[in-house]
Amino acid sequence: MWAYESVFYQIYPLGFCGAPFENDGVLEHRLLKVKDWIPHMKKLGINAIYFSPLFESDTHGYNTRDYRMVDKRLGTNEDLKEVIQALHENDIRVILDGVFNHVGRGFWAFQDVLKNREGSRYRNWFMLNFQGDSPYHDGLWYEGWEGNYDLVKLNLGNEEVVVHILESVEYWIKEFDIDGLRLDVAYCLSPEFARRLRSFCDSKKQDFFLVGEMLHGDHKRLMADDMLHSATNYECYKGLYSSFNSMNMFEIVHSLLRQFGPEDWTLYRGRHLLSFVDNHDVTRVASILSNERHLPLIYALCFGMPGIPCVYYGSEWGAKAQKSEGDPALRACFEKPEWNELSEWISKLAEAKKNSNALNYGAFRSVVLNNKNCIFERKTDTERVLVAINADSNEYVAHFDAGCGRAVDLITGETHDFGGGSTLPPYSAYFWKCEN
Secondary structure, eight states, X not given: OGGGGOOEEEEOHHHXXXXXXXXXXXXXXXXXXXHHTHHHHHHHTOOEEEEOOOBSBSSSSSSBSOTTSBOTTTOOHHHHHHHHHHHHHTTOEEEEEEOOSEEETTOHHHHHHHHHGGGOTTGGGBOEETTSOOTTOOSSEEOEETTEEEEEEBOTTSHHHHHHHHHHHHHHHHHHOOOEEEETTGGGSOHHHHHHHHHHHHHHXXXXXXXXXXXXXXXXXXXXXXXXXXXXXXXXXXXXXXXXHTTOHHHHHHHHHHHHSSSTTOSSTTXXXXXXXOOTTSOOHHHHOSOGGGHHHHHHHHHHSSSEEEEETTGGGTOOOOGGGOHHHHTOOOSSOOOOHHHHHHHHHHHHXXXXXXXXXXXXXXXXXXXXXXXXXXXXXXXXXXXXXXXXSSXXXXXXXXXXXXXXXXXXXXXXXXXXXXXXXXXXXXXXXXXX
């Protein structure tokens, strides 16, 4: 599967393109801006992109009005086709956000219900009670997602609804040639729906990638050979920044052992979760780390651990934003990309990750672990890589059996000799590929 050997880049299009929050209905071809960023993405080592919602919606994209029309604030369907074609020509795959659990109040079928009430042929597309009322005083009650009444819950038990979604996905594949989907609030979806979607997508396009947004619970409920390929790794997202801020590498390594370790009870060994240090819903990593010297290291850990790394646009040069400032602050519009030492570092991590069999597919084993340092092994039948992190302000000398005498650092290309101990300078990280 191509996704397992990829480095993803996430763009939240409405913010990235500087679109107004409210849908003003004014057509602007803002989405074409993505084409200007392709050289930056390629320089960064990106070979896959995940677009947050870009179809017609009421406001933020997750309150969909029409699954088959690009939001006017971003442009036209032809614009999206042009952007994806340009990305494909540069060997960058594309996955879109599939927001299938709920729609917006402006969704055409829900508007028909508000107009025709019991007489609407779409009344069974939603969870309704015509004797109740909503916070919007519609004269009827409907189920909103987690109490948010701008997000109208779809009745995925209704065959018509499921068919409409599947036909929309088929339209996206045929019209835009997309390579996969990220499923919004996948934890709200049923295994039956996940199986149906997987089977359908497999029949339409080979190697079509499905990743689900999972915040909690057992990801294997939806992630399996006949369901989703992958899920978001929120457990390790928290463990990554918390381990650095509390100077306690035991936290993240505990999570990695729990998920991918050698024991029989390991949760997700052999699976490829989506790894990230931030995204459109959380405080940017440069604002959450208490020591900015840890910024390159958290990316090294994210790229070195099992999973598919995903970089959120702007964070590759250290952009800052707090969740407390509101979602628009997290989803900023940057006039043009920036490039600095962090960007250069991430580009080297990306090349190392994409070209390493062990980093893409290797098993996980902890080798050295203390509060401020960790070394772990990624190993396949053909390659061994030792990922080493020193989060301390002091030099650290690691004494351990590396299983080989010398190695090459996949990040810098420099040779490393394990004889006499391995010196880790302050705030350093290495991907040591062991010589046979």
